[in-house]
Amino acid sequence: MIPVHLHFEEIEKKLRMAKSTSSDAQMLIRSLRTAYAATPTNLKIIDLYVVYAIVTAVIQVVYMGVVGSFPFNSFLSGVLSCVGTAVLAVCLRIQVNKENKEFKDLPPERAYADFILCNLVLHLVIMNFLG
Amino acid sequence: MARNLRLLGFLALIYASLSISGAAVIRPINEAHQSAALELFVPINGSFGSLEETYEALKTFQILGVEKGAEISHATCPVVVEKLGSSLSTSKDLFHALRVNSILGCQIDSRTFEDVASKLQALIKDANSLLDFHYAVGGLLYIKDQGINVILSDADGTFHSIKALSQSDGRWRYDSNSAESSTYAAGIALETIAGVVSLADRKLDQSKIGIVKNDIVKLFDSIKSYDDGTLYFDEKHVDASEYKGPLSTSASVVRGVTAFATVASGRLNIPSDKMLGLAKFFLSIGIPGSTKDLFNQIESLSCLKNNRVSIPLILSLPSTVLSLTSKDQLKVEVTTVFGSAAPPLTVSLVQAFHSDSKDTPVLENQELQFDSENTIHYLDIIPLKLDVGKYTLIFEISLHDPENVNTYATGGRTSLMSFVTGSIKIDKAEIGILESGAGGSETLQKLDLSRDSTLSLSANHLQKLRLSFQLITPLGHNFKPHQVFLKLRHETNVEHIFVMESSARQFKITLDFLGFVERFYYLSGKYKIELTVGDAAMENSFLRALGHIELDLPEPPEKAAHPPPQPVDPYLRFGPKQEISHIFRAPEKRPPKELSLAFLALTLLPFVGFLIGLMRLGVNLKGFPSSTVPAAFSMLFHAGIAAVLSLYVLFWLKLDLFTTLKALGFLGVLLVFVGHRTLSYHASTTAKLKSS
Numbered sequence: 001m002i003p004v005h006l007h008f009e010e011i012e013k014k015l016r017m018a019k020s021t022s023s024d025a026q027m028l029i030r031s032l033r034t035a036y037a038a039t040p041t042n043l044k045i046i047d048l049y050v051v052y053a054i055v056t057a058v059i060q061v062v063y064m065g066v067v068g069s070f071p072f073n074s075f076l077s078g079v080l081s082c083v084g085t086a087v088l089a090v091c092l093r094i095q096v097n098k099e100n101k102e103f104k105d106l107p108p109e110r111a112y113a114d115f116i117l118c119n120l121v122l123h124l125v126i127m128n129f130l131g
Numbered sequence: 132m133a134r135n136l137r138l139l140g141f142l143a144l145i146y147a148s149l150s151i152s153g154a155a156v157i158r159p160i161n162e163a164h165q166s167a168a169l170e171l172f173v174p175i176n177g178s179f180g181s182l183e184e185t186y187e188a189l190k191t192f193q194i195l196g197v198e199k200g201a202e203i204s205h206a207t208c209p210v211v212v213e214k215l216g217s218s219l220s221t222s223k224d225l226f227h228a229l230r231v232n233s234i235l236g237c238q239i240d241s242r243t244f245e246d247v248a249s250k251l252q253a254l255i256k257d258a259n260s261l262l263d264f265h266y267a268v269g270g271l272l273y274i275k276d277q278g279i280n281v282i283l284s285d286a287d288g289t290f291h292s293i294k295a296l297s298q299s300d301g302r303w304r305y306d307s308n309s310a311e312s313s314t315y316a317a318g319i320a321l322e323t324i325a326g327v328v329s330l331a332d333r334k335l336d337q338s339k340i341g342i343v344k345n346d347i348v349k350l351f352d353s354i355k356s357y358d359d360g361t362l363y364f365d366e367k368h369v370d371a372s373e374y375k376g377p378l379s380t381s382a383s384v385v386r387g388v389t390a391f392a393t394v395a396s397g398r399l400n401i402p403s404d405k406m407l408g409l410a411k412f413f414l415s416i417g418i419p420g421s422t423k424d425l426f427n428q429i430e431s432l433s434c435l436k437n438n439r440v441s442i443p444l445i446l447s448l449p450s451t452v453l454s455l456t457s458k459d460q461l462k463v464e465v466t467t468v469f470g471s472a473a474p475p476l477t478v479s480l481v482q483a484f485h486s487d488s489k490d491t492p493v494l495e496n497q498e499l500q501f502d503s504e505n506t507i508h509y510l511d512i513i514p515l516k517l518d519v520g521k522y523t524l525i526f527e528i529s530l531h532d533p534e535n536v537n538t539y540a541t542g543g544r545t546s547l548m549s550f551v552t553g554s555i556k557i558d559k560a561e562i563g564i565l566e567s568g569a570g571g572s573e574t575l576q577k578l579d580l581s582r583d584s585t586l587s588l589s590a591n592h593l594q595k596l597r598l599s600f601q602l603i604t605p606l607g608h609n610f611k612p613h614q615v616f617l618k619l620r621h622e623t624n625v626e627h628i629f630v631m632e633s634s635a636r637q638f639k640i641t642l643d644f645l646g647f648v649e650r651f652y653y654l655s656g657k658y659k660i661e662l663t664v665g666d667a668a669m670e671n672s673f674l675r676a677l678g679h680i681e682l683d684l685p686e687p688p689e690k691a692a693h694p695p696p697q698p699v700d701p702y703l704r705f706g707p708k709q710e711i712s713h714i715f716r717a718p719e720k721r722p723p724k725e726l727s728l729a730f731l732a733l734t735l736l737p738f739v740g741f742l743i744g745l746m747r748l749g750v751n752l753k754g755f756p757s758s759t760v761p762a763a764f765s766m767l768f769h770a771g772i773a774a775v776l777s778l779y780v781l782f783w784l785k786l787d788l789f790t791t792l793k794a795l796g797f798l799g800v801l802l803v804f805v806g807h808r809t810l811s812y813h814a815s816t817t818a819k820l821k822s823s
Binding site for chain 2: 044116
């Protein structure tokens, strides 16, 4: 016969571990948040822009899932526009980030001009493919 | 198989018709030639063309007895007069003009004739080719006929010059330079020599005439023959430029030989059979289709009609088909080539052979009686008990006056074909269905084949159809016609033809359907029965519908042959065609409008979220340049970007790529310039801030 109090101890240990894991996750998120708050504003703007683009892409994919992919070219151009502009924004973020030693000598205006130009070309192609 | 039988029957018919006319049917000249001449020789604007053609037309009409001179003398006589009067006319022109004048009789004074005669005499002295001699001598002959006294001064010399051109085989060359000799030239030479003899002032040496006679005999050695006994002359080599064809060549020789025979004393050693063969050749042409051929034919026959060698007598049958039913008589005509009366003679039928027994004659030595009213020799064939069929009749002519034997060419034995037709009796016709296997009960019913019947039989594939009958000629013998066919035709027009066999006494056929099941393509149903019996000697050939037979055949196995497709009415293809129903791609399913609009709104939501987020981050426009020029540039920069984006919207809505690219290029250049200024200004201000 197993003693009851031994059984109880095992359960408590497991709960404590779970609690520590959940509290560990909470601590991780809290630290991420504080670290993020330290990033400069312009980088935060770019991050927001990326999130916006991805969310738009997700909504388009959901729509396609609902109604079917009939004008497939339109779907592709819409999704690729969002994804493409997000990718370009990520590139901009990399180039503008001061902590990034690789692009130390690149002025941020130059990176911004590249971003604008590439976006314009991307959207020309997208508009052509939209049909 | 049915098609093969049909082809066989057709070929049998063709063969039968060809064997009748193995030789062309020879009949003397009659009104058909007259009407043909009127059709062929048609004057245009009152003339027949050149003088040579005019002569041909006039001569043909003159021989056939048609009066045409008055019509064309109006247009032709001036030409004749002009040619005779002109000093530029060659001997050929003068010759043709004189020929035409001899028929038309234009008003020409004797002075013109004397001038022409002296010109021609001068030409003869200088002549060296055969044709030169021919035209000159011929012209002088025509002038002599007009009454002018014309004498050939150096007849011996002319004769020698012409004779020098002759060859050892009886042919002549056209002149001393040409290597080839020609039979046509021989005819011209003989005609010219005859003219020389008649124009000479004193009689020519007999030895010279004898030499020419030998030449003629040698020339006749080269005569050619066809299978039906007609004889003709042709050139040895068929040279394209000078070749004139057997008709023209034979006509030329006949002209020359008959002209020479007229002026030469004594007889020409030409067998009468050859003259008869030539006459048959000209007659066997029938009615020629061209003017030259008709002229050659008619003129040669008129030369042969009264020639001094031997006058051909033509034996012909006015009708080659004799009917026993209408009790026809065998009629034979013996005339000259132009159909005029022959001297008194008797025709006898030496032998008559039936086509079945070519060795034993059916008749021998029957003399034909003469009907002087219609100038026809006839024989009653009913008492001779001739049966129906095809006969080869051999006739012989015997002249009453023994002196005529040398004058006329009768041709020994003449063989002609004839048909005797009659009404065939059909007897003991029976038809019925038998059970297969011997000893089956025979329920045959009698059939009357003199008219269509409407029998209604039925059989299955285990039974047989039997049909038999007898064919009896008017004399009571068994008759075997060319065609005895039984045809079964299905409702779907698929036909099967069977040939009936003949035994000694009757015709019969037994169709064992068991063996024919596959041949009939396993088609059951109603078949129409038709019987065909036909022959050239049968006056009552028939195609009888006998009725129907309902055939019950087994089901076709899978690999059975299909019946051949029946010919479709060829006019059906001009009718309307089948309607085509096009298959279009089904249009895609589109979502309902409200759903799409809802999602459109949903897509715009993140933008709103983006703007809200920007405001939360504290975005401001503090970095915007304050001084005017940089501010303007910044404004332009943003305006440029907005312009490009609106251009894209326009591109999507209605523009095409080329206009867009053009505008984009323009805007892009502007944007690059402005952007560069703005961004470099911004960079410099940031650098200033940093350094400070």
